Amino acid sequence: MARNPLPDDLTFAPLTPDRWADLEALFGPRGASGGCWCMWWRSPRSEFNALKGDGNRAAFRSVVESGAPPGVLAYAGDRPVAWCAIAPREHYPGLARSRILKPVDDQPVWSVTCFFIAKGWRRRGLAVRLLRAAVAFAQEHGARIVEGYPVESRQDMPAVFAWIGMASTFRRAGFVEVARRSETRPIMRLTLVD
Numbered sequence: 001m002a003r004n005p006l007p008d009d010l011t012f013a014p015l016t017p018d019r020w021a022d023l024e025a026l027f028g029p030r031g032a033s034g035g036c037w038c039m040w041w042r043s044p045r046s047e048f049n050a051l052k053g054d055g056n057r058a059a060f061r062s063v064v065e066s067g068a069p070p071g072v073l074a075y076a077g078d079r080p081v082a083w084c085a086i087a088p089r090e091h092y093p094g095l096a097r098s099r100i101l102k103p104v105d106d107q108p109v110w111s112v113t114c115f116f117i118a119k120g121w122r123r124r125g126l127a128v129r130l131l132r133a134a135v136a137f138a139q140e141h142g143a144r145i146v147e148g149y150p151v152e153s154r155q156d157m158p159a160v161f162a163w164i165g166m167a168s169t170f171r172r173a174g175f176v177e178v179a180r181r182s183e184t185r186p187i188m189r190l191t192l193v194d
Contacts, residue, residue: 006124009077012133014069020061022073022080031057032116033163038070038085041094041113071114072134074126081121084134085114089147100181101149109189110143115165127165131173139192148175148188 015023031037035053037060043051051059063070070091074082089111095101103109112134117126135146150165167177167186175188 004124006126006129007076010126010129011075012072012130012137013075014137015064015071015073015083016069017065019073019080020064022075023064023083026073026080026083026118027116032083036163038083038114038116041092041111043094045094069137072130072137074130074133076121080118082117082126082130083115084112084130086110086112086134086138086146088143095149100185101187102181104147104179104187104189107145109145109147110138110141112146112148112165114163116163127169128172131165131169135173135190135192144192146175146190146192147178149185150188152184152186 013019026032027037031053035056037056039048039051039056039059042063043056043059048056060070068087070087071083071085073080074084087110089095089103089109092111092113095111095113096103112131115127115130117130131148135143138146148165148170150167150170151162152167167188170188173190175190177186178189179187181187
């Protein structure tokens, strides 16, 4: 099925406390995916599960209100249509606990850990534009290397399982594979230049 092209009025903005209501509108009452509220990589599993739903919502709101924007929102006009989480890797303790996603080296990196795109906006190329905006945001804040941990799938995948991004999206945004410890989970990087 052919998709509509993306509108010309797409804009991107960091998630700051004054944009919290926009994130809530985008994520809906379930917090994007089963009460996650983008806390999967930020919390120990037991805490994440105990806080699922409203607890994770409150925890993520605290992250947003701490002052360091944890990612980028995409807007079509005034309407929020997509989200990408990006922050220094040390903000995601869950990555440190993963044997598949353990650090490749000792270089400081910013990590892309989550995408959420509203229905009707998926499969239109928005993920690539959003990823590029997230990279630009990270570079403005001193990032020299941006890393992603997407899924590499040879078959169509339900959107709920693509929250970490697709390897093809990262490739289209200029990322290259630097490690693969699992058949379906490459570690991809983009090295930024001044």
